[in-house]
Amino acid sequence: MSPIEVNAFSLEQLRRHRSTKWRDFPGDVLPLPVAEMDFPVAEPITNLLLEMIRESDLGYLGPIPELSLAFTDYSEKYMNWNVDAAQVHVVTDVGVGVVEVLRLLTSPGDRVLVSSPVYHNFSTWIQELKLKKVDVPFGDDGTNWTIDFSGLEDAYKAGVSVHLLCNPHNPLGRLYSKEELLIIAQLADEYGVTVISDEIHGPLTFAEKVFVPFLSLGEVAQRVGITVTAASKSWNIAGLKCAVVVSQGEKMDALLKKLPPATHYRASLLGAFASTVAYSAGIDWLEAIMRKLDSNRHFLSTLLAQRIPEIRYRIPENSYLAWLDLNGLNLGENPSHVFLEKGKVAILDGRGFGPTGRGFARLNFATSPDILTEAVDRMVVAIS
Ligand SMILES: Cc1ncc(COP(=O)(O)O)c(C=O)c1O
Numbered sequence: 001m002s003p004i005e006v007n008a009f010s011l012e013q014l015r016r017h018r019s020t021k022w023r024d025f026p027g028d029v030l031p032l033p034v035a036e037m038d039f040p041v042a043e044p045i046t047n048l049l050l051e052m053i054r055e056s057d058l059g060y061l062g063p064i065p066e067l068s069l070a071f072t073d074y075s076e077k078y079m080n081w082n083v084d085a086a087q088v089h090v091v092t093d094v095g096v097g098v099v100e101v102l103r104l105l106t107s108p109g110d111r112v113l114v115s116s117p118v119y120h121n122f123s124t125w126i127q128e129l130k131l132k133k134v135d136v137p138f139g140d141d142g143t144n145w146t147i148d149f150s151g152l153e154d155a156y157k158a159g160v161s162v163h164l165l166c167n168p169h170n171p172l173g174r175l176y177s178k179e180e181l182l183i184i185a186q187l188a189d190e191y192g193v194t195v196i197s198d199e200i201h202g203p204l205t206f207a208e209k210v211f212v213p214f215l216s217l218g219e220v221a222q223r224v225g226i227t228v229t230a231a232s233k234s235w236n237i238a239g240l241k242c243a244v245v246v247s248q249g250e251k252m253d254a255l256l257k258k259l260p261p262a263t264h265y266r267a268s269l270l271g272a273f274a275s276t277v278a279y280s281a282g283i284d285w286l287e288a289i290m291r292k293l294d295s296n297r298h299f300l301s302t303l304l305a306q307r308i309p310e311i312r313y314r315i316p317e318n319s320y321l322a323w324l325d326l327n328g329l330n331l332g333e334n335p336s337h338v339f340l341e342k343g344k345v346a347i348l349d350g351r352g353f354g355p356t357g358r359g360f361a362r363l364n365f366a367t368s369p370d371i372l373t374e375a376v377d378r379m380v381v382a383i384s
Contacts, residue, residue, distance in 0.1 A: 006288040008038040008368035019239060025346050030375055033348035035170070035321060037236045037366035039292070042285035044277045045235065049270060061269045064090065070279035071244055078283075079202065081216035087253050089245045092266045093238075094200050097228040097245045099125050100263055102162060104255055105194050106131055110161040113193075115147070116354025117323070119170040122198075123354075126164075134160055137356045138172065144314075145172050147180055149187075156191035163188060165197045167214055168205065171323045171353055171362045173316020175205065178212045185214070185221040195225045200243075203234040203286060204319040206294055211318065215248045222249035226256065231278035232271070233319075234286060242271030289366075293320050296365045296372060303376045308383065320366035323350075327359035329383060336361040343382030345375050 011030075014022060021034035040046075052058065068085040075081040091097040102112070108130035114122050116137045126133045134155050139146040152163075163184065168175045176184075188195050197214035205211040214225045230243035247253045297315050300322055304311050310328035324347070326335040336349040339361075350360030365372055 003291075004284050004288045006039050006285060006292065008292070008366075008371065009040065010368075011371060011374075014038055025340075029340065029344045029346050030371070030378060031346045032364045032367070032375055033346050033362065035233065035364060036238060037289070037320065037364075038368065038371065039236060039289060039366065041236055042278065042282040044281035044285075045237065045274050048273060048277050052270060052273065057269070059269060061090070061265050061267050061272050064272050064276070067242075067244070067272050067276045067279075070276045071246075074279035075213065079211060079213050079216065081213040083215075083246060084248060087247045087256065089256055089259055089264070090267045090272055091228075091243050091245055091259075091263045092241050092268075093232065094198060094228050094230050094243045095121060095125060096263065096266070097243050098164065098196055098198060099128060100259055101196055101226055101228065101245060101256075102126075102129050102131065104258055106161045111155075111159060113152070113155055113160045113163045114354070115166075115169075117171055117350060117357040117360065118166050118353055119198075120348075120352040122164055122166070131161075135354055137354065138169075138174075145169075145174050147176075149183055152184065153187055153191075156187055156193050160191070160193050163193050163195045165195055165214065167197045167199055168201045168211060168318040170201055170319065171321050171350075171357075173314075173318050173321055173323065175209050175211055175317050178217065181212055181214055181217055181221065185217060185224055188224040189220050193224065195221075197225055197227045199227050199229040200233045201319040202229060203231075204290070204293070206290065206297075206317055209317045215246065219249070222247075223251060226252050231275040231282075234289075235275075235278035235282050237271065237274050237278070240271030240274050241268040242275045243267070244275075293366060296320070296367070296369065297322070299369055300363075300365050300372055300376075303373065307376050307380050320364060322363040322365055324361050324363055325359065326350075326361055331383070333358075335359065339379055339382045341382075343378035343380075345378035345382070 068088040072083040072085045113134045136151040202211045227246040232238040312325035331338045348362040350357030
């Protein structure tokens, strides 16, 4: 059987979408900030949802062993990670999962470590629980983003309760290697830090690299780590609301047993069954999407090099987010605002990702080459 092909919707079709990406801006703006893809959802997911809706099967979520099993099968086959299905807990979304785990692990005023620039909601989750954010930013050695291990150790030593790890990293599109994760696990073990690994972007890893789930690293990682992840990002079903929190070992298993039972049924029935189908029958679709994203990440690089060479863009190893260094354009404090005002193209202001995001912006390239071209055309207009 030949591989399936999935093409992005046209702009006209997308403008009819009701999600935040298509509602946040006036109709003359091309929106590329929110991390949703412009591709149609996998057919097995659509079929399941249509069937459930047709049969008015829209009640509360009850037991769903199918999801844990589909997740464990997927993890074993595609991520080299053996998960115990009994330690997979269903939650509403990754945000809720992280907040509920933080609630179990911390009290107001405790410190949570992040490495900026990082997914902006890490800060909102930390604020929600009145925790203190400690930032150990990524460095840049000219070819890749680097981890400041001595900074991490100093911060752990000074007192950190939780390290909120973005693995793989949004917005840098950077993977953590096995060796890097092992150092983090060992340090966390030494200083009594719990690592919450947000792995929502994991399945979106390009072929040249390997995504390493934190808990796949053995005993030490399993002693200190908890993973929160979802099918929602990779299979483009964020609005369906379902994620999983996973442990792998006695200590963290005991902790997660304290999650309030309500966290399970606050997830959506549609989301939980759609996620099950994603992990079990959505692989061909995901492979087709990865071919598109692979082509787009290079296409964007070529476009920018030709049209706006002042923008620095490192091709990501994972996912569909381009982290653009706009400093060379000298557009002031908020370059993304200039693109919005003058070019009617929306990209996400880098400052929301932490102080190291100043002068940067994030662009979502999970769309058609036509829309990407239009976006860059508008950016050119904005700076002309
Ligand atoms: C790293 C990361 N974590 C979590 C989320 C949001 O996940 P959810 O909608 O399940 O809360 C995103 C969305 O872009 C993300 O990039």
